[in-house]
Amino acid sequence: MYNRNNQQLFESFKINELQPHLFLDFNYTLILKNDKMNLVFEELFLRLIDKYEIKIVYILENPENQLFQRGAQLQEFIQKYLGGNKINIQRLNIILNNYQEDLNDRDLILIVQKQMEFIYEKFSKDIFVFRKIKTIEQLQKEFTIEKRSKILTSIFESFQLQLQKDYFTLNYEQAYQLEAIIKMTFISILEKIQVNGMTANQLNQDELKNLKQFYSAILNHTQNTDPLFLCFYSQEWDKLVNETASLNHSDINNYNCLKEILPQFKSIILKSKIFEEVNKMIKSSCQGFNLKCRNLYQR
Numbered sequence: 001m002y003n004r005n006n007q008q009l010f011e012s013f014k015i016n017e018l019q020p021h022l023f024l025d026f027n028y029t030l031i032l033k034n035d036k037m038n039l040v041f042e043e044l045f046l047r048l049i050d051k052y053e054i055k056i057v058y059i060l061e062n063p064e065n066q067l068f069q070r071g072a073q074l075q076e077f078i079q080k081y082l083g084g085n086k087i088n089i090q091r092l093n094i095i096l097n098n099y100q101e102d103l104n105d106r107d108l109i110l111i112v113q114k115q116m117e118f119i120y121e122k123f124s125k126d127i128f129v130f131r132k133i134k135t136i137e138q139l140q141k142e143f144t145i146e147k148r149s150k151i152l153t154s155i156f157e158s159f160q161l162q163l164q165k166d167y168f169t170l171n172y173e174q175a176y177q178l179e180a181i182i183k184m185t186f187i188s189i190l191e192k193i194q195v196n197g198m199t200a201n202q203l204n205q206d207e208l209k210n211l212k213q214f215y216s217a218i219l220n221h222t223q224n225t226d227p228l229f230l231c232f233y234s235q236e237w238d239k240l241v242n243e244t245a246s247l248n249h250s251d252i253n254n255y256n257c258l259k260e261i262l263p264q265f266k267s268i269i270l271k272s273k274i275f276e277e278v279n280k281m282i283k284s285s286c287q288g289f290n291l292k293c294r295n296l297y298q299r
Contacts, residue, residue, distance in 0.1 A: 019152075019156045021055075021155070021156065026041070038171050038174050039171070039174050039175070039178065039265060039268060042168075042170060042171060042268055043264065043265050043266075043267050043268050045081070045168070046165060046168065046267035046268065046271065047267055049163045049164070049165060049168070050165075050267070053160035054160055054161050054163055055091070055093065055155060055158055055160055055161060056081075056092055056093065056161060057093040057094075057095060057155060058074060058077060058092060058093065058094050058095070059095045059097050060073070060074055060094060060095065060096055060097060061073075061097055061098050062096040062097065062098065062099055062112070063098050063099060063100040063101070063132070064099075064100070064101060065101050065103055065108065065111060066111065066112075066115065067112055067115045067116075070115075071115065071116070071119065074094075075119065078092070078120075079169065080168070080169045081163075081167070081168060081169075082161065082163070082167055083164070083166065083167025083168065083169070084167075085162065085167055086120065086121070086122070087162055088161045088162055088163070088167075089120050089123065090122065090123065090125060091125065091158055091159050091160070091161050092125060092161070093125060093126065093154060093155055093158060094112075094125065094127045094128070095127075095128045095129075095130060095151070096108065096109075096112065096127060096128070096129045096130070097130050098130070098131075098132045099129050099130065099131045099132065100131070100132045105128075105129040108129055109127045109129065112127055113127060125158070126154040128147070128150070128151050128154075130142050130143075165267075165271055168271070170268060170271060170272060175268060175272050178265065178268070178269075178272075178274075179272060179274040181258070182258065182262075182269075182274055182275075182278065183274070183277070183278065185251075185254045185255055185258055186278050186281065186282070187281070188251055188254075189241055189244070189251060189255060190281060190282065190285050192244055192251070193240065193244050193285065194285060194288075194289075208293050209293075211293060212290055212293040212294065214236055214240070215286045215289050215290050215293070216286075216290060217234075217236045218230070218234060218236050218237050218240065218282065218286050219283060219286040219287065219290065221233075221234040221236065221237060222279040222280075222282050222283040222286065223279075223283070227270065227273070227275040227276050227279055228262070228266065228269070228270070228275055230275075230278075230279060230282065231258075231259065231262070231275065231278075232259065232262075232263070237282075241255055
């Protein structure tokens, strides 16, 4: 359940016992560009796409007889999460909330459906209306058992969305901040490793051979099909980082903190492809070092 009005992040996790549906109530602020929880929400959404069949109920603030602000927030949501996919648009459940004019529900729904059809060519999914509540009597009138049952039945009978990670658009303003931290940390480490590599001409032939094999293993790890393999699973890379004498305590701390934090945002990182770029930097550094070792070894 996607709720843009409630001020709690996760208001409820409810399981319907008769129908196998888990209802998650999300707050609209989670998709705002500068919200501190944005990356957490996007990571959660990407993980849900991977594991579960998803249906979405979008609660749209709509006080007037037309789509409020031409449905700008709804259109933004559809583009960001559904990629404008027409099948998903047809399966999106919509509740018009806080309606304050005089049309009956049926007439308002017909107007909104026509506007949706104008924007998206076709929209036949059920739309429900809740009016602005001012009194207890209005509350009881709006939230009848019959009305709630109709909404639940519509949700239960609807098809799941065909969500794909390719449809989903990251909040790149915050993703770039995460990418910048990752790049800065690895660039700092690589620069100091390269400085250490300048002393290779002081090594004997056996040491050069062993060092070349060591860097070759790291080079192979940069080409693993999992772009996160090097950072999380390569013992050689970990050993190189921790044994690089010129790395100060801050560098090691930053790197270890990243290793602790990054798994929590794995889906976002994989989608942003930042580690493909990191692996290319490390690959280039390893190739340069191996070439230097080979030239020295051949002397």
